[in-house]
Amino acid sequence: MSDKQAMLTIGDRELPLPILEGTTGPDVVDIRKLYNQSGMFTYDPGYTSTASCESALTYIDGENGVLLHRGYPIRQLAEHSSFMEVSYLLLNGELPSADELDEFTRTITRHTMLHEQLATFYRGFRRDGHPMAIMCGVVGALSAFYHDSTDISDPDHRRISSHRLIAKMPTIAAMAYKYSVGQPFLYPDNSLSYTANFLRMTFGVPSEAYEVHPAVERALDRIFILHADHEQNASTSTVRLAGSSGANPFACIAAGIACLWGPAHGGANEAALNMLREIGTPDRIQHYIDRAKDKNDPFRLMGFGHRVYKNYDPRAIVMQKTVREVFDALKVDDPLFETALRLEEIALHDDYFIEKKLFPNVDFYSGIILSAIGFPTTMFTALFALARTVGWVAQWNEMISDPGQKIGRPRQLYTGPTQRDYVPLDQR
Ligand code: ACO
Numbered sequence: 497m498s499d500k501q502a503m504l505t506i507g508d509r510e511l512p513l514p515i516l517e518g519t520t521g522p523d524v525v526d527i528r529k530l531y532n533q534s535g536m537f538t539y540d541p542g543y544t545s546t547a548s549c550e551s552a553l554t555y556i557d558g559e560n561g562v563l564l565h566r567g568y569p570i571r572q573l574a575e576h577s578s579f580m581e582v583s584y585l586l587l588n589g590e591l592p593s594a595d596e597l598d599e600f601t602r603t604i605t606r607h608t609m610l611h612e613q614l615a616t617f618y619r620g621f622r623r624d625g626h627p628m629a630i631m632c633g634v635v636g637a638l639s640a641f642y643h644d645s646t647d648i649s650d651p652d653h654r655r656i657s658s659h660r661l662i663a664k665m666p667t668i669a670a671m672a673y674k675y676s677v678g679q680p681f682l683y684p685d686n687s688l689s690y691t692a693n694f695l696r697m698t699f700g701v702p703s704e705a706y707e708v709h710p711a712v713e714r715a716l717d718r719i720f721i722l723h724a725d726h727e728q729n730a731s732t733s734t735v736r737l738a739g740s741s742g743a744n745p746f747a748c749i750a751a752g753i754a755c756l757w758g759p760a761h762g763g764a765n766e767a768a769l770n771m772l773r774e775i776g777t778p779d780r781i782q783h784y785i786d787r788a789k790d791k792n793d794p795f796r797l798m799g800f801g802h803r804v805y806k807n808y809d810p811r812a813i814v815m816q817k818t819v820r821e822v823f824d825a826l827k828v829d830d831p832l833f834e835t836a837l838r839l840e841e842i843a844l845h846d847d848y849f850i851e852k853k854l855f856p857n858v859d860f861y862s863g864i865i866l867s868a869i870g871f872p873t874t875m876f877t878a879l880f881a882l883a884r885t886v887g888w889v890a891q892w893n894e895m896i897s898d899p900g901q902k903i904g905r906p907r908q909l910y911t912g913p914t915q916r917d918y919v920p921l922d923q924r
Contacts, residue, residue, distance in 0.1 A: 498523070506534055521555060537907045544803070547728075548904070549736060553586060553890055554727045558804035561855075563811065565725060566590070574814045579720040579883070580604065580690055583662060586725055586890040601690070607663035608684035608693065610671070611641040618675050627672040627878040628757040634668050635661075636750030646744040648896055657745045658889040665882045666690065670697035673875055691717040694882070699870060711825030712869055715818050719865065722811040722858060723880050725887025727804070731756040735888040736895050740904040745892060752888045753881045759798070762859075762884070765876040768799030769832075769863030777831075778838040785839075789848045797843060799860030806853035815861040822865050833864050 500515040502525045511533055514526040524547045527538055540546045555564040563570040566585050573582055577591075584592045584600045592600060617637055621630050638660070639646055645657040671681050674697075682697045692708040695716065700706030726732070735752040739745070756762035775784050787795040802809060819833055840856050843849045866876050895901055 504530075504534075506536065509534075518550075521557065531907075537909070539909050543728075543733075548733060549728065549895065550898075551728070551891065551894060552589070553894060554725045554887070556727050556804050558802070558806050561805060561807035561810050563726070570722065570810050571814060574718050574721050574811075577721060578689075579717045579724070579886075582721050582724050583886040586886055587658065587893065603659055604663045604690065605686045607660045608667055608686060610664055610667050614641060615671070615681055618671055618681075621675065623676060623678065625676070627669065627676065627874050628753065628763075628881070630672040630675070631668060631878055631881055632750050632753050632757075634672070635665075635753055636747055638664070638746035639744045642746065646746070648739075648742060648744065651897075654745070654893055654896060658893060661745065661749055661889055662886050665885045666694035667697060669875070669878045669882045670694055672878060673698050673872075676872075676874070689713065689717075691720060698875075709825065711821065715822045715825075715865060716869065718814065718818055719862060719879070720883040722814060722862075723883035725884070725890065728891075729803075730758070730761050731884065732888055732891050735892050737904040739892045739895055740901065742903075745889070748892055749885060749888050752884070756881055756884065757877055762877045762880040764798050764857070764859040765862045765866070765880060766873045768859050769867060769873050769876070771798045772832045772836055772839075772863070775835055775839070778835050781835065781839050781842055785842055785846060789846075797839070797854070799857055799863075800843065800849070801852070801854040802857045805855060805857065808855045809857040811858040812856040812860055815858060815865065816856075819861055819864050819868075822868050826868060828868055830864055830868060833861075836861060836864060 498515055498517045500517075500523070502513045502515055504511040504513055511530070513530065516524045516526050518524070531537060538546070553566065555567075556562065565573060565582065566589055568577075568585070568591075573585075577585075580601045581592060581597055583604075584597060614634065614637070617634060618630065621633070642657065642660060645653045645660060647653040667684055674681050680702055682700055682702060684693050685696055686693070688696060688708065692713045695708050695713060696706045728736075731752040734755040735748045738748040738751040743751075759767045771784070775781060784795070784797070787793045788797045788800075823829055823833070840860070843854070848854075863873065863876055866879065867873070871879065
């Protein structure tokens with residue numbers, strides 16, 4: 497709390513409002529008492545100027561393209577860390593010692609299996625169901641299978657459900673894929689790393705040994721790091737809002753998955769690759785740039801623009817570099833990468849994109865890598881959900897552990913009819 501305050505003038509009244517200071521980033525005007533003192537609400541649909549909570553997890557400076565997890569820059573984490581280590585960092589606040597990391601990894605690994613009956617649950621879905629639809633259903637159903645960890649007032653239950661969610665998500669996502677291609681489910685192999693295990697459960701078959709390509713494992717682990725958390729985005733805010741009512745963590749994460757699926761959010765990685773495929777060759781780019789600029793055309797460049805970043809998304813920089821690494825390791829190429837690079841270049845030199853500060857975001861290049869690894873586009877957002885689960889869980893834990901936590905309950909500007917009398921049917 498600082499001594500600074502803002503002064504709000506309403507007619508001839510002056511209302512002092514406290515200003516709160518974080519460790520970095522913009523100060524915040526504390527309006528919690530505004531309604532009591534003035535009888536007025538603030539209006540901010542889309543939360544463009546509203547801090548919905550206090551958090552010590554992730555910091556974004558959108559103007560300068562900075563993303564920090566617990567203070568550590570994303571580029572350093574992507575280069576030097578592992579997804580398990582970043583998960584520990586997000587959940588616990590500090591980087592682990594070697595022993596702490598071993599213990600954490602062992603704990604997560606112990607929880608990778610799913611209740612056997614969940615396999616029958618999958619069989620209720622159509623084979624062509626979208627993996628995100630299946631993820632919403634299966635993750636929501638976890639609370640019916642693991643009710644021994646749903647008492648949110650018990651820190652042990654919260655810890656165990658968090659570990660279960662992080663550990664089971666690769667199994668759930670891989671099973672969604674296996675179901676769609678009609679292959680048998682593979683049980684986890686706990687001798688493998690988190691990411692290698694996921695690759696094997698997705699691409700392996702029971703009849704053959706599956707060798708994990710180390711470069712692919714490293715690239716996918718890095719993609720998981722890049723998606724691990726991102727402050728109070730739409731799906732994280734959804735998880736917090738669902739959790740604020742005391743809902744169990746499995747239900748809250750299912751709500752987050754539902755929100756993430758939208759094309760304006762995590763669904764953009766699938767949409768971005770589909771768009772690149774539609775554009776095809778660089779000679780067709782200008783047509784799509786023109787469409788994106790046309791106010792009468794709903795088309796947008798997918799994987800471009802961000803609510804917070806008004807500069808290059810630092811995750812997109814790492815992602816772009818990773819494309820080449822994966823191509824080199826797998827000795828493949830994809831002409832769509834050239835199209836994507838060219839599209840980026842043209843957009844970044846176009847006045848429309850310059851004025852609106854629209855840059856590639858994390859979703860622009862990720863699809864090219866995931867496609868080279870062998871994932872179908874429908875799995876892209878499921879992979880995002882898998883990785884973001886750690887951020888959702890960490891944010892949910894932070895909220896529930898806050899003694900001042902309240903149910904989230906926004907107000908509204910009402911513009912409907914005022915009170916009127918009911919008119920019987922025969923008189924209407
Ligand atoms: N292509 C063309 N124009 C765009 C784009 C785009 N991708 N993104 C924004 N604009 C334009 C808008 O038309 C608007 O123009 P206007 O001021 O003339 O009306 C202006 O830029 C601001 O855009 P808003 O939609 O108001 O910005 P907002 O912060 O609400 O939206 C969003 C951000 C949803 C990410 C938007 O940029 C978008 O739709 N991008 C494409 C989808 C995408 O890539 N989403 C992934 C985001 S990252 C993530 O969730 C992991």
